[in-house]
Amino acid sequence: xxxxxxxxxxxxxxxxxxxxxxxxxxxxxxKQIHLAAHFPGVNNTTVWSDPRAGSHIxxxxxxxxxxxAERAKFDFLFLAEGLRLREQGGLIYDxxxxxxxxxxxxxxxxxxxxxxxxxxxxxxSTFNEPYEVARQFAALDHxxxxxxxxxxxxxxxxxxxxxFRRGGFLPQEQRYxxxxxxxxxxxxxxxxxxxxxxxxxxxxxxxxKDARAGAFAHQGQHFxxxxxxxxxxxxxxxxxxxxxxxxxxxxEFAASGADAIFSRHSTMEAGLEFYADVKGRLARHGRxxxxxxxxxxATFVLGDTEAEAQERAHEIRRQQVSGRTAIKYLEHIWNRxxxxxxxxxxxxxxxxxxxxxTIARGRASVRRFRDPLVVARQWRExxxxxxxxxxxxxxxxxxxxxxxxxxxxxxxxxxxxxxxxAADGFILVPHITPGGLDEFAxxxxxxxxxxxVFRDEYTGTTLRDHLGLSHPDAHAEPxxxxxxx
Amino acid sequence: MSAQPPLHLAxxxxxxxxxxxAWREPDARPHDLFTARYWADLVAEAxxxxxxxxxxxxxxxxxxxxxIEPDARTDQVRGRLDAVLVAARVAPLTRHIGLIPTVVATHxxxxxxxxxxxxxxxxxxxxxxxxxxxxxxxxxxxHFGRRTVPRLRFDERDTPEGRELSAELLGEAAxxxxxxxxxxxxxxxxxxIRDVATGRFVDRDKLHYIDFEGRHFSVKGPSITPxxxxxxxxxxxxxxxxxxxxxxxxxxxxxxxxxxDTDQARAVVADIRAAQAVAxxxxxxxxxxxxLVVFLDEDPAAAGARKERLDRLAGYVYTSDAxxxxxxxxxxxxxxxxxxxxxxxxxxxxxxxxGHDLEQITRHLVPELQRRDAFRHAYEADxxxxxxxxxxxxxxxxxx
Numbered sequence: 001x002x003x004x005x006x007x008x009x010x011x012x013x014x015x016x017x018x019x020x021x022x023x024x025x026x027x028x029x030x031k032q033i034h035l036a037a038h039f040p041g042v043n044n045t046t047v048w049s050d051p052r053a054g055s056h057i058x059x060x061x062x063x064x065x066x067x068x069a070e071r072a073k074f075d076f077l078f079l080a081e082g083l084r085l086r087e088q089g090g091l092i093y094d095x096x097x098x099x100x101x102x103x104x105x106x107x108x109x110x111x112x113x114x115x116x117x118x119x120x121x122x123x124x125s126t127f128n129e130p131y132e133v134a135r136q137f138a139a140l141d142h143x144x145x146x147x148x149x150x151x152x153x154x155x156x157x158x159x160x161x162x163x164f165r166r167g168g169f170l171p172q173e174q175r176y177x178x179x180x181x182x183x184x185x186x187x188x189x190x191x192x193x194x195x196x197x198x199x200x201x202x203x204x205x206x207x208x209k210d211a212r213a214g215a216f217a218h219q220g221q222h223f224x225x226x227x228x229x230x231x232x233x234x235x236x237x238x239x240x241x242x243x244x245x246x247x248x249x250x251x252e253f254a255a256s257g258a259d260a261i262f263s264r265h266s267t268m269e270a271g272l273e274f275y276a277d278v279k280g281r282l283a284r285h286g287r288x289x290x291x292x293x294x295x296x297x298a299t300f301v302l303g304d305t306e307a308e309a310q311e312r313a314h315e316i317r318r319q320q321v322s323g324r325t326a327i328k329y330l331e332h333i334w335n336r337x338x339x340x341x342x343x344x345x346x347x348x349x350x351x352x353x354x355x356x357x358t359i360a361r362g363r364a365s366v367r368r369f370r371d372p373l374v375v376a377r378q379w380r381e382x383x384x385x386x387x388x389x390x391x392x393x394x395x396x397x398x399x400x401x402x403x404x405x406x407x408x409x410x411x412x413x414x415x416x417x418x419x420x421x422a423a424d425g426f427i428l429v430p431h432i433t434p435g436g437l438d439e440f441a442x443x444x445x446x447x448x449x450x451x452x453v454f455r456d457e458y459t460g461t462t463l464r465d466h467l468g469l470s471h472p473d474a475h476a477e478p479x480x481x482x483x484x485x
Numbered sequence: 486m487s488a489q490p491p492l493h494l495a496x497x498x499x500x501x502x503x504x505x506x507a508w509r510e511p512d513a514r515p516h517d518l519f520t521a522r523y524w525a526d527l528v529a530e531a532x533x534x535x536x537x538x539x540x541x542x543x544x545x546x547x548x549x550x551x552x553i554e555p556d557a558r559t560d561q562v563r564g565r566l567d568a569v570l571v572a573a574r575v576a577p578l579t580r581h582i583g584l585i586p587t588v589v590a591t592h593x594x595x596x597x598x599x600x601x602x603x604x605x606x607x608x609x610x611x612x613x614x615x616x617x618x619x620x621x622x623x624x625x626x627x628h629f630g631r632r633t634v635p636r637l638r639f640d641e642r643d644t645p646e647g648r649e650l651s652a653e654l655l656g657e658a659a660x661x662x663x664x665x666x667x668x669x670x671x672x673x674x675x676x677x678i679r680d681v682a683t684g685r686f687v688d689r690d691k692l693h694y695i696d697f698e699g700r701h702f703s704v705k706g707p708s709i710t711p712x713x714x715x716x717x718x719x720x721x722x723x724x725x726x727x728x729x730x731x732x733x734x735x736x737x738x739x740x741x742x743x744x745x746d747t748d749q750a751r752a753v754v755a756d757i758r759a760a761q762a763v764a765x766x767x768x769x770x771x772x773x774x775x776x777l778v779v780f781l782d783e784d785p786a787a788a789g790a791r792k793e794r795l796d797r798l799a800g801y802v803y804t805s806d807a808x809x810x811x812x813x814x815x816x817x818x819x820x821x822x823x824x825x826x827x828x829x830x831x832x833x834x835x836x837x838x839x840g841h842d843l844e845q846i847t848r849h850l851v852p853e854l855q856r857r858d859a860f861r862h863a864y865e866a867d868x869x870x871x872x873x874x875x876x877x878x879x880x881x882x883x884x885x
Contacts, residue, residue, distance in 0.1 A: 200515035
């Protein structure tokens, strides 16, 4: 399980890898690449100040983005989630895009303007109830004719809880167990209809074969519920299950029951390690290597030449990290008000406040810095050695773009990552809404298709078809193969 | 011509129709009930009829012929898709008609409902509403496991225990609506500024904590979704008993009521207006729509015969909280215009069998009302509020 809101890709710079030729030298069949598109959201990688940036709320933006992804034959579209506006220093954070629409509602509307594209929604397991979420995903799967996917995330924080009936009482150590039980309970609900119950025979007058269709009973640490699920089995049986996150618990949980992992490892080295580790866990859960796809988030910057792409990447980074953004970012580590510092000057000489981080709330990035004193020391040393200002340092250390280059080199790099088993594909995060995917669709995708590593046409109708995942057997024992808490 | 304002007309969509045997009609599509195409076709037909809006029924448990418990019947439609998702699915395929899904306040989070309906307003470009209902069913409470509902027989509704339960659930629903409405206003319309010079995406002074504290929940806010196109999507609720009049009078933009004759219609209108005054809202517009289950045929006898045939298939005589009308479109037009004189501003028709009765409404009743100058010939507005003659409300948090 990851923290809430999985919308900030991080990655280091990397050298362009050796292109994989049209045919794999090893004689191994070429892997087919999976591609998805993440609608740019609430984080500082989304450049709203660009004149080409449009609305991040209007449906026309989502429709444009989805149609582009479908035109490019992508596997699916991905939406992140946030359930409370972020704050810093006790004030609503105002430097990034703020606000987003409701995930289920947008995805269902997008099902009307697309035919094949998978529709993946991030839905929190802490501030929802299994019966309602299972109903919504089953409905989305029906209404999209089998294109629904669920990225399961959890959050324990009382800050977000202040918007909900449950409040913020879930202890941190319980968020995983609640998430596991939430997913296994939802799976029991999805499986409570086996698929043959609806006969709707007008002559005999039998609508459902079994009056107890949908019957379930679940008793566990977090949920004690029973009754009848009221949505018949959906086209995919269950939505595709995504899990995001990188902890030991998260990896093990994904290996035990998820269909795909939304990871952050978009460098070759980190990707190879993560891929080998997670795929290596599958056998222990009685699962084959192709039953879990690894799909890192990745950004891209294209240019007619390598130099032009690098220049554009540099400019985008400057748009993403303004002076004020850099100071705010530094405050996450320093846990102090640093508004008096000059972003174009040196790093603060004062040490971080080692107490509980209270300056920023609702931000995933805060939790990345486990030991602020060590981070601050390393950052000071680097800034001094390379003569970097605050803003330059933040630009350097907070990740760059995953893939920078001409369409040809980017296509080659993506392909090399997949053929080398550093990933099964990528979830691309453009930095512009909603047109940020257009150039990739028009230039990179045809090159991948020429190499024979990406589909020319959809060959199936459901998201499971696109991802090469089997349809789950409803007659299996409920929850079988899923994580037990 | 008529001194009365034109009627508003809506259709309540549920399964194959409101009669439990409707799915067995030759023109029913029982195999399509869980497809998007089915719902898109129904709403397109309603839009061809220039109706104000459609409502989508919903529940957090299986349908039942029993008023408060599940039944074991296999001969009626069982299973439903989430109403908000159905409404969102058809929104991009329509242009004018209002879309009002049902939500159950008893078991849902007002924060989630607020952003879902706001988003429905975005995906429909200003045509969203919501119909709020409560659930006193024990079996539905057990689907959530967070609360228990006392076991009361249907005929115990009017005992002190029954009234206390109703008051509690309806009071919670009123709080739910209050939270949803505050969240819709928690962003001022011009909160998003994208001020490149100062690097600010929003003006945080135009975002507001709602700080709601109630008996059942507290909600901080602001919403994560900006204020929707209509400002406030249209809130509606069914009031077929006096217990729910305070909810409609105090919280709703439309109340659906179920009188059985003109006198009852007049009485219920008076009661709701009184509840509205008690809530201090007498200056605010509040539509009161009459609900009717309708079986329509050119030959009135055919409509009655059709209903009887369906009753035989169901094994009992179908009745409803609302009046069940059988007859011709002309006869129904007579009745609607008579009831309008009792103070109803519109009607929500529940088609007995959708396959037949929806087209009877759009292709026969509507032209009949148009001939009598009692219904629109073309959509006169792009938003649901516009169709209902409701102004876009000012934001309660915006500085005057």
